[in-house]
Structures are given as C-alpha cells and as structure tokens.
Amino acid sequence: MAAPRWDLGPAREPLGLIRALQGFFSVFAFATLGGFQGSVSFHLSCAGSPNISVSAPFAYPFRLNLATFTPSLTALCNRTWARDVHLVGDFSSSAQFFVVVAVFSFLYSLGALLLYLGYLHLYRGAGGKLPLGDFLATAAFSFLWLVASSAWAKALTDVKASVAAPLPYCHPPAVICSRDTTTPMGTLNVSVVFGFLNLILWLGSSWFVFKETNFHTPPAPSTPSTM
Template sequence: MDTVQNLVSGFSLDLGPLKEPLGFIRVLEWVFTIFAFATTGGYTGSSHFKIKCTGPPTKEIDVNPTFGYPFRLPATPYELPSCSGAQSNATYLQGDFSSSAEFFVCVGVFGFLYCTATLVLYLGYQNIYRQTSRGPFIDLVVTAAFAFLWLVSSSAWGKGLTDVKWATNPLHLVEFCKEECVAGEYPSMGRLNASVIFGFLNLILWAGNCWFIFKETSFHKDPNPPATMEEGGAPGP
C-alpha cells in the first residue's frame, strides 16, 4: 500500500520529453508497434477457383478456401465438390506458418507494453529515470534487444508470408483438382504486406532510438563535469 502511495505521490506529469528525440521516437515506436501486430493478428482471407463441369448440364462451381491468423492452414478444411454430384470431399490447404506469425505478433505486443511503460516513466517519473545511471542503462539494453527481435521476427514473418502466398495461390490449388478447374481471384494480401513493412520500420525506429538513450547514460555523459565559474569562485588576479 505504501509503495502505491509513493508512486502516486511521486507522479508529476511533464510533456517536455515529447519534444525531445527520446520521447518523440518512443511515441512513434508505440504507434508503429500497434500497426505491426494489428495488421497481422485477426487477419482472415480466402482464395478462389472454379470447377467447370462440362455436363450435361454445363455449370461452374465456386470454391473459396479460407484461411487466417495464425496461418495454420490445414486447420481449416474446405469442401471440394464433384461434378458427378457425389459427396463433397474435405480438402485442406497445405503448410503451417504459425510459428513466424505468432513470434512477430508476440514481439509486437511486448514492444507495445514496453513502450507504454517507458512513456509513463518519461512523462511522469522523469526525476526517477535520470537520478541514477541504472534507468537509462536498462532502457538502452531492452531497446537494443527489441531492435534485434524486430530484425529476426520481421525477417521470419516476411519469409512466412511468402510461403503463405504460395500455399494459397489459386494457380497452385487447381493442381489438386480432379475436375477441370480454373484459377480465380487471388487472396487480398495488402494488410499482411503492410505488417512486414511496419516490422522493418520498427527495426529502424528502435535501433535509431538506441543512440538517444545512450546519450542519457553515464557512458556518454561526463561523470565529473568541469566546474563553472560560479562554482569555482571568481578567478584570482
């Protein structure tokens, strides 16, 4: 209870850090991190192809395999009708790309939480952050770690997205048709393409912010600044 009271009493809102690169870039990280995991998580899409039955009667049957995050494609079967009217066969998309997608989203969620915590620290507890060298040093290490994680997760998810596109390509799906099939519309992947772009933008932001955080540490600041004229007294004759 005393700790909570101390935190509340020690809170002093100061928007000044937002005018500095350290705080401004942290806000950009917060925004772009949300965009990164929000454009990946919750995504759903569908591919499309047609089965052409020569008859009689002549007809076309639409088939729309659906898929979505976390892109464990065999988890969602779709029906593949037969022109003869026989019972539809359950068919599955091939490929499990959940590991790269979930890793990317996980980095984004934890990055969002860290940005939120540090913004509260910058704006409400600036005196605590700068009164010792431990705060900026820990911030530097964690920010550098997130920059590395964005590099790894964005690269992995970029490769995973390429594989998802191939596995859901209608031209690839019609190869498994026993009837005469024609490829239709491609899945809309603009949102997922944006997620990869946001991932690499986060890499640039988090890596660049390391420099401004480094300037707050004792490694950059002079621990024994030279005395001013006032501190040292008036010079002798």
C-alpha cells in the first residue's frame, strides 16, 4: 500500500470539514439516546392510608413492557392489582436502529476523513472509483439518517405517551393514584434534533463528494499520438 501523504488542507475544505462535523454530531446523536435513564413514579393512597410511592425505571433501548412498578402493586391496596403493572410498548427497534446508524456514521466519517488527509492523491487518482464509492455510501447514509430519525421521532412520541399514562384500576376513594415525578426527556428531544442535523450534513456532503466523481468532472481526453 502506498505511503500516506499527510496534509491538513482537505480538513479546511468542505469535503473534509463536513466529514469532521458528521463524526462530531454522530457521537452526540448516540450519546444523548444511548445514555438515557429515567423513571416514572406515583403516590398511592388506599382507603385513607398513608401514601405509598411506587416507581418504574426505564432506559435505552426502551423496552417499556419490561419496566415494572416496584414495590409490587399486587401486595398493595387490598390486592387491587391481580398482577404486576408494566409500562406499555416496546420501542427498542427504533432506538437501536438510530444508535446503530449513528455509530456506523461516526466510523465511516472518521475513516473517510483519514482517507482525505493521508491518501487524497490515491482518492483522486483512482480513475473515479473511490469518489464514486464514497458518493454512493454518502447517499446511503443520508437515506439511513432519514429513516432512523423519523422512526425514532415517532417512537419518542409513543414513549412519552406511555410514560404519561395513568395507573390502571385506580378508583377513588378506595384507591387514589397521583403522579409523583417523571424524569424529563429533554436529552431525548435533543437526540432527535441531532438525528435530523446529521441528515442535513450527509445530504450536504453528498454534493461535495459528487463533485469529486467523473460524473461532475469527466477525465481529460487523452491527446492523440502523432505518427
């Protein structure tokens, strides 16, 4: 393999600068989602008895149907609840797809940036094959960001609805259920913003990568030899 010719010039051009921004914002996209942990809690009053607090923790990847309220409701309020109560919904597919796209976007943008900085002479001298492959990959990631961000935005709306739902079988005055606290989901809103911001970055970079292909700049015709 040819030795690298390190040059920071491409990092100051749109081709390399946008790749750096893509890697930067990809990290924020999966960090704001993958690191989230929260809970929802209620106060229960059973026929005038002192309040009892129950809570259900939830976190990435948001399999809310596995989030159970503790302590077990089956032992409270004269067994009003015949079985444990869970939050509703499994949104793991959308959340995990979003994180996977973000992780692979980070890896690809980092690899492409290193290619530009060290092997730009090979990138532009490969007969258009490397720029064409780069363009196709960039277009594919643009589409993946569109799908992943849209799916996660819809899933987040459903997560909020599930967490905001009241406890079942609360019939005053025998059983009074009042919401106590719910973890704010501002970081999850930010993850959606970063998702669509990444979509814009990848769509924008596709134009600058396209300019490197032979479709935009055809190779110069060869000069006919004289006899």
